[in-house]
Amino acid sequence: MRKHLEVFPVTGLPEVSAGDDLTALIGEAVELRDGDVVSVTSKIVSKAEGRLTTGTRDEAIDAELVRVVAQRGDTRIVQTRHGLVMAAAGTDTSNTRPGTVLLLPVDPDLSARQLREALKDRYDVNVGVVVTDTLGRPWRNGQIDLAIGAAGVRVIEDLRGSTDSHGNVLAVTEPALADEIAAASELVKGKADGVPVAVLRGLADVVFPAGEHGPGARALVRDAEMDLFSLGTREAARTAVLGRKAPEGPREASAELWAGLPLDGVQVELLDGALRVSGEDAVAVGITAEKLAVLLHAEGYGVSVETGPGSEATVTFGSRSR
Secondary structure, eight states, rough: OOOOOOOOOOOOOOOOOOOOOOOHHHHHHHHOOOTOEEEHHHHHHHTTTTTEEOOOOHHHHHHHEEEEEEEETTTEEEEETSSEEGGGGBBBBBOOOEEEEEESSSSSHHHHHHHHHHHHHHOOOOOOOEEEEEEEEEEEEEEEEEEEESBHHHOOOTTTTOOOTSSSBBBSSSOOOHHHHHHHHHHHSSSSOOEEEEHHHHHHHGGGTOOOSSGGGGSSSGGGGGGGOOOOOHHHHHHHSSOOOOOBBBOOOOGGHHHHHHHOOOOEEEEETTTEEEEOHHHHHHHHHHHHHHHHHHHTTEEEEOOOSSSSSEEHHHHHHH
């Protein structure tokens, strides 16, 4: 149990430009101790690494994204090549020259490792480093700083299998330590105060020995296949209707999948690898068949719909190829 944690800003740093030595700027501005964690805003890392591009912000987003997760008007929530899901791919036009856009570091974990190693080499101090950026969160208003890069810090504390104070076994508890460090540091950095670096003291138990960097913040990124909310609402609906995969291979289905679906005079018969939908009203049959296809798609089935003669449709399903 940690008894004390101190978080303080590193003040007096100059405006950072391409090629500046962050190690010297930080090391000369604060007296670091073994076991400290240095929290660095990604903006100054990007500036030092020359991650400025010319053109519009939309052009920069297009170059940085690997897929669009959700879009509302001009706002795009996208996944970057780092695996991060964030607004505008983390691009920034504040405090930059007109006509330029600041991008995220190419490899924030590598940036954190290089800064950690340089601080050790130059000042003989073993610290952890967290590179932070501001992200919004589903279901919550406002933004918070999270870790997009880390080195020498345990990024996740796995408490699964341990017991709480009442003897209950913890099954899913994994505090995201690097994100907690990033959020705590933002309390003293502030968005408008021009303080891009903070130091956290009292976390020596999560700092690795010199030379051991750990998995980095990449370990905090949930794989898309494990993400239950990998698409926005509109995008999920469009994918379910327009982006369905053709059925492949045998797979069983249970009527529980469509339990509660109002049928209103439409009959659904479960066949081998297909559903036969029939009734007197051809429109009702077609609507029901499409609803069944969406429900099956949501469960990972490859699915297709074919209309037959009269008031009949067939929904064919199977396993989806990976």
